[in-house]
Amino acid sequence: MDQYFYSTRDSSRKADLATALFKSLAPDGGLYMPASLPDLGADFWATSHELSFPQLAAALCKAVLGTLIPDQVIDRVCQEAFDFEVPLVELDPDVYALELFHGPSLAFKDFGARFMARLMSWLLDSGQMAANNVDVLVATSGDTGGAVAMGFLGTPNIRVTILFPEGRVSALQQAQLTALGQNIRAIAVKGTFDDCQRLVKQAFADTALNQQYQLTSANSINLFRLLPQGFYYAWAYSRLKDRLKNGRLVVSVPSGNFGNICSGMIMQRLGCPITHFVAGTNANDVVPRFLKSGQYEPLKTIPTISNAMDVGAPSNWERIAHLYHQDHSKIKKQLSGYAFSDEVTTLAIEQIFGLRHYALEPHAAIGYLALKTYLKSNLLATGVFLGTAHPAKFLDVMPEHVAAAVQIPDRLSALANRAQEFATIDADYEAFVNVFSH
Ligand SMILES: *Cc1c(COP(=O)(O)O)cnc(C)c1O
16 A cells, blocks of 8 residues: 655654554654645635535545545545534624534534544455454543544444543533443443553553454544544635635634644645634643743643643644644744633633623633634634534533523433443453453
8 A cells, every 4th residue: 555644753654544544653653644735726725615515525635635545435435424514603793603513422523533433444344454343442531532432333343442430521421422332332440531541551552452453542643533624624714715804714723632723734735725823722821832932841731621622732733843844933923822711711601692692612712712812913804713512511611501501402412311331440451351352
């Protein structure tokens, strides 16, 4: 197979599609990048409004992966993976929410997980892998696990095992992990998220286990979760391009591991006319501080109400630094960053609800705040912030009167009533292997 991918740490270290897809990390610890990110040209972008979401996604996907995957496979994968609405809602004049939470797990991670699952399944089916079956193994503190589980639900040849800390995920999150059945297994670990992660790491390092099973991690550093997230940036541009203020589009992204915003930067390389990126963070403000000082200093994670962004050392920063050749001034030209406390975030949720009767959960609220902060000194642009999760997923950290107004989507409440099935183990590796091998 074509050695089409390379490591961010050493461009001479190449990998083929199967390797980049099934092994998230390069052997030198770097992250994979595609050999080519071709500019699709002004004509493509000028006519992009004629395409549906799956058509636009397929065209972009072919530009990057077209030499490795047959066109009709890309068409089918995009049709199946992106079969839900991606609405833009105008909140303030020239300020839009891009709602990325209408997929099965009600969060933007559905885009990456659903695309990746179908690509893996095709690769296994087409005989390009030595293995016939693959085991996806993930540790979750709550949210990511749900997207992976639902993304892979019912996918042939792939089994998913999810480890979560017993009693430390919300009732709804637990239902998303344990009530799906089919090819999804959940294991409750008597311990913390760190214990779950330790067990997963140990499993990947266990030679005997890896000889018996084809293990893969599907985590957020995987290039094939990032690529499909880029498609909705292109979608937002295609829907707004004829009414952009001053022809300028600014996209604001509530960020934790910085995978989502990196997806937008990759899309910009394909020629998508995004003028500027804004990163909103909670108290975990490594990147806003880096933009100010030029010093990149990862810190210990601080817990906040926007807990899917509680990341002290963003795992995708390496890819962004690589895209901009480690050049602080180049990054600053393209990216602004602002951090917000829980208090300010909560206040913004109350204000927007009061003014617009629109319920934001804390992650999207940070995206909104960051966008408004940037636009204050950059008036002539249209802004889009990414609504990364449905408010129904974060009711317990929202002001009560706002939470009370949120309609719980049917499929979420249905799941909450389904029977749950999971094993419970001590935070012990042998106990894990025992359950895993059955
Ligand atoms: C994962 C997640 C984020 C952070 O995305 P990154 O790609 O890690 O920056 C933001 N909001 C929600 C709701 C998430 O689940």
